[in-house]
Every structure is written in C-alpha cells, then in structure tokens.
Amino acid sequence: xxxxxxxxxxxxxxxxxxxxxxxxxxxxxxxxxxxxxxxxxxxxxxxxxxxxxxxxxxxxxxxxxxxxxxxxxxxxxxxxxxxxxxxxx
Numbered sequence: 001x002x003x004x005x006x007x008x009x010x011x012x013x014x015x016x017x018x019x020x021x022x023x024x025x026x027x028x029x030x031x032x033x034x035x036x037x038x039x040x041x042x043x044x045x046x047x048x049x050x051x052x053x054x055x056x057x058x059x060x061x062x063x064x065x066x067x068x069x070x071x072x073x074x075x076x077x078x079x080x081x082x083x084x085x086x087x088x089x
Contacts, residue, residue, distance in 0.1 A: 001040060001041075002030075002031045002034050002035070002039070002040065002041065002042055003042075004024070004027050006041070006042035007023075007027050007030060007031075007042060007059075008020055009042070010042045010043075010044075010045050010059055011023065011063065013045055013046075014045065014063075015063075023063070023066055026062070026066050030059070030062045033058070033062060034055070034058065034059075037054070037058055037082075037083070039054070039055045039058065041055070042055065042059065043055050043056060045059075053081075054082060054083055057078055057081045057082040058078075058082040058083075058084075060078055060082075061075060061078035061079060061082050061084070064078060
C-alpha cells in the first residue's frame with residue numbers, strides 16, 4: 001500500500017521541504033490514481049528496475065500536473081510512457 005511517507009521519500013531528492021508540504025494535499029488523489037493503475041508501492045526515484053519504471057513515470061506525471069509551471073509536451077510524453085493512454089501516431 002502506498003503511504004504518505006513513501007510519497008514524501010520519493011519527492012525528497014527533487015523538491016524542497018516547502019514544496020513537498022504544498023503537495024501533501026494531493027497525496028490522497030495520487031494514492032487513488034496509483035491504486036487505479038495497479039501500483040501498490042512507491043519505488044526509489046532512482047530505480048532502474050523495469051518493473052518500477054511505470055510507477056516512477058506515473059509519479060513524475062502526477063508531480064508535474066500538480067506544479068504551477070506546466071509543460072504540456074512533457075506531460076503528454078509522460079502520459080504515453082506511464083500507460084495512461086495508448087501512443088498517438
């Protein structure tokens with residue numbers, strides 16, 4: 001099961017403590033999205049295991065979508081690699 005502590009640990013190498021605190025309100029929604037995708041644990045953000053790639057990509061997408069500075073192209077690519085939707089040709 002994904003916990004708030006696991007999400008914080010995932011974010012710690014990339015975000016300042018204030019930014020992590022600002023993301024806390026989105027954690028319940030992130031946990032729900034991860035569960036819908038069948039992801040039951042938060043891997044290390046530096047994991048190179050193929051089995052963790054989808055979870056890392058989905059978490060990166062959720063963080064990007066929560067940001068005030070959005071980049072549609074990056075989010076589009078993350079949705080593709082996270083398996084949110086099929087690739088568009």
